Structure formats: structure tokens, C-alpha cells
Amino acid sequence: MPPMTSTEPVxxxxxxxxxxxxxxxxxxxxxxxxxGFDATTIADxxxxxxxAKMTVTNYFPRKEDLALDHxxxxxxxxxxxxxxxxxxxSAVAALHDAFREALATRNPVLxxxxxxxxxxxxxxxxxxxxxxxxxxxxxxxxxxxLAAEAREAGGGRPGAGRTGEAGPxxxxxxxxxxxxxxxxxxxxALFQELQRRSVAGExxxxxxxxVAPAAEAAFAQLTRAxxxxxxxxxxxxxxxxxxxxxxxxxxxxxxxDNS
Numbered sequence: 552m553p554p555m556t557s558t559e560p561v562x563x564x565x566x567x568x569x570x571x572x573x574x575x576x577x578x579x580x581x582x583x584x585x586x587g588f589d590a591t592t593i594a595d596x597x598x599x600x601x602x603a604k605m606t607v608t609n610y611f612p613r614k615e616d617l618a619l620d621h622x623x624x625x626x627x628x629x630x631x632x633x634x635x636x637x638x639x640x641s642a643v644a645a646l647h648d649a650f651r652e653a654l655a656t657r658n659p660v661l662x663x664x665x666x667x668x669x670x671x672x673x674x675x676x677x678x679x680x681x682x683x684x685x686x687x688x689x690x691x692x693x694x695x696x697l698a699a700e701a702r703e704a705g706g707g708r709p710g711a712g713r714t715g716e717a718g719p720x721x722x723x724x725x726x727x728x729x730x731x732x733x734x735x736x737x738x739x740a741l742f743q744e745l746q747r748r749s750v751a752g753e754x755x756x757x758x759x760x761x762v763a764p765a766a767e768a769a770f771a772q773l774t775r776a777x778x779x780x781x782x783x784x785x786x787x788x789x790x791x792x793x794x795x796x797x798x799x800x801x802x803x804x805x806x807x808d809n810s
Contacts, residue, residue, distance in 0.1 A: 572610045575600045579617035584667045588618055588675040615681040618672065621660050625685055628660055629734065630692040633781070642697065642781035646734060647770040650741075654763060657755050662745030669749035686742070690735030697727035697781055704784075730777055737769045 578599040582591045593614060597604045611617045619625075629646060636645035653661040664672075672678045741762060748758045 571602070571606070575602065575607055575610055576617060576620045579611075580668070583618055584671050588614075588671055588678055615678060618675075618678055619681060619685065622685055624660050626688045626692055629689055629731075629738065630696040633693060633696055636783050638783050638785045640783055641778055642730070643734065643770065643773045643777045646738075647774070650738075650766055650770070654759050654766065657759065662742040662749070663755055663758070664746075664749055666749055666752045669746050673746065673750050686735065686739045689738075690731050693734060694728045694731035697730055700781065701727055726780070730780055733773060733776060737773055741766055741769065 575596065579591070579596045582595055582599060586595075593604050593607050596617065597607045600607070607617075611620070616622060628649075632645050632649040633642045636642065650661070652658075657663040672682065744762055744765065745758060748761065753761075
């Protein structure tokens with residue numbers, strides 16, 4: 552018998568997959584909160600979602616992924632923000648703006664999760680270890696992006712990476728990794744404070760109000776250390792225009808002095 556070919560639109564199939572994935576995640580989260588992460592099995596989740604165990608593992612290869620289903624967005628968050636920063640904006644400035652926005656919108660990737668979920672995570676050594684791993688991966692992703700940008704700015708010279716020579720601005724080979732460690736450390740500490748307050752049962756409004764001044768102080772320290780680092784260059788046309796404007800102003804000043 553020849554294989555069956557589907558005439559179902561690709562968009563509809565993709566939507567159904569997303570709905571199945573979300574349903575599995577929702578049932579898993581409910582069971583984790585009710586029973587605890589360690590006491591809940593993949594079979595329990597499959598039964599609740601009315602799918603096969605293999606379907607669950609196809610969507611979520613690791614049990615931890617069922618609880619921390621924002622893991623991909625979390626790992627990519629810092630590097631993604633820096634990659635999208637505006638010309639003339641530094642990495643720290645872009646991340647500061649993004650943190651303020653995430654705090655204002657109570658973004659779950661930032662750490663807003665509610666007391667039941669936060670307690671469930673805190674009570675599982677497996678999830679605590681997984682979170683630690685995700686923080687490390689997020690920092691590594693940011694470091695690799697900053698290193699790649701440094702290499703590009705240096706015309707691909709090995710010194711702009713990690714080979715032991717100075718980069719294009721005299722920066723040491725380790726600068727992107729040291730910068731990422733400082734930035735990642737601030738985000739990790741703020742995330743942990745959000746989680747601690749969530750476990751304690753504070754409201755999201757109370758948490759945001761308490762974390763905001765701490766975040767501002769932390770980013771002020773980062774700005775003092777890294778405010779001039781990883782500033783996205785202006786486009787060539789804009790840079791040329793700025794140079795011409797500066798030359799024009801200098802010529803006008805010379806004419807005024809000579810008159």
C-alpha cells in the first residue's frame with residue numbers, strides 16, 4: 552500500500568502540534584504543583600493529557616523541560632536582546648531597557664511564576680540543578696555573541712577572539728567572557744530574588760516594587776564597568792554624515808575665528 556499523503560495545510564498541522572505541546576505542558580504543570588515534580592511520572596502526564604508516553608517525550612525529551620518549558624527563551628534572552636540593540640547602544644544599556652520592560656510586564660522568563668510553581672521548583676533538587684545549568688547556558692550564549700562581534704569588528708583577527716592577542720580596541724581576549732559573567736551574574740541574582748520572594752508568597756506587584764531599586768543599583772554598577780563596552784556602531788552612512796557635520800562645524804568655527 553503506498554504511503555498516505557496529507558492534504559492538510561502545513562499551517563494547520565503546525566498549529567495542532569503547538570496545541571498538543573501546550574496541553575501536555577499545562578497538564579504537567581498542574582500535576583507537578585499538586586504532587587511535586589519528583590513524584591510525578593511521564594506516564595502520569597501522558598494519561599492526564601490523553602496521549603502516549605512517546606508523544607510526551609517527543610515534545611519534551613527531558614522531564615525537566617516539562618516544568619521549565621520557557622527554557623529556550625530563557626537561554627536566548629540575553630544574547631537576543633544584545634543582538635537586537637540599536638546603533639549607538641551598548642550591550643548593558645539594551646539589557647537594562649529589556650529588564651525594565653520585563654519587570655513591568657511581569658514576564659515569566661524574568662522569574663515571575665507565582666508561589667505554587669516557585670515552591671515546586673525550589674523543592675526539587677533536579678529542577679534547581681537544571682535552572683543552574685540554564686543560567687550557565689544563557690551566560691555562554693551571551694559570551695559567544697560578544698566574542699563573535701569582537702572578532703567581526705577586528706576583521707576576523709584571531710586576537711579578537713580567545714587566542715591570546717589583543718582585540719581591535721586593545722581588549723583582552725577574555726573581555727567578552729568576563730563581561731558576560733558580570734552581566735549574567737546580575738541577572739542570576741535578580742532572578743533568584745524574584746524566586747525567593749515568590750516562594751515567600753509575595754504578590755507580583757510587591758515583588759516588582761522591591762526588585763526594581765535593586766535592579767537599578769545593579770545596572771548602575773554594570774554601566775560603570777561596561778557602559779562603553781560593546782556599543783553597536785552607527786551604520787556607515789550615518790557615521791559619514793556625522794563626520795561631515797562635525798567637519799562643517801569645525802570649518803564654520805575657523806571662519807568665525809578668522810573674521
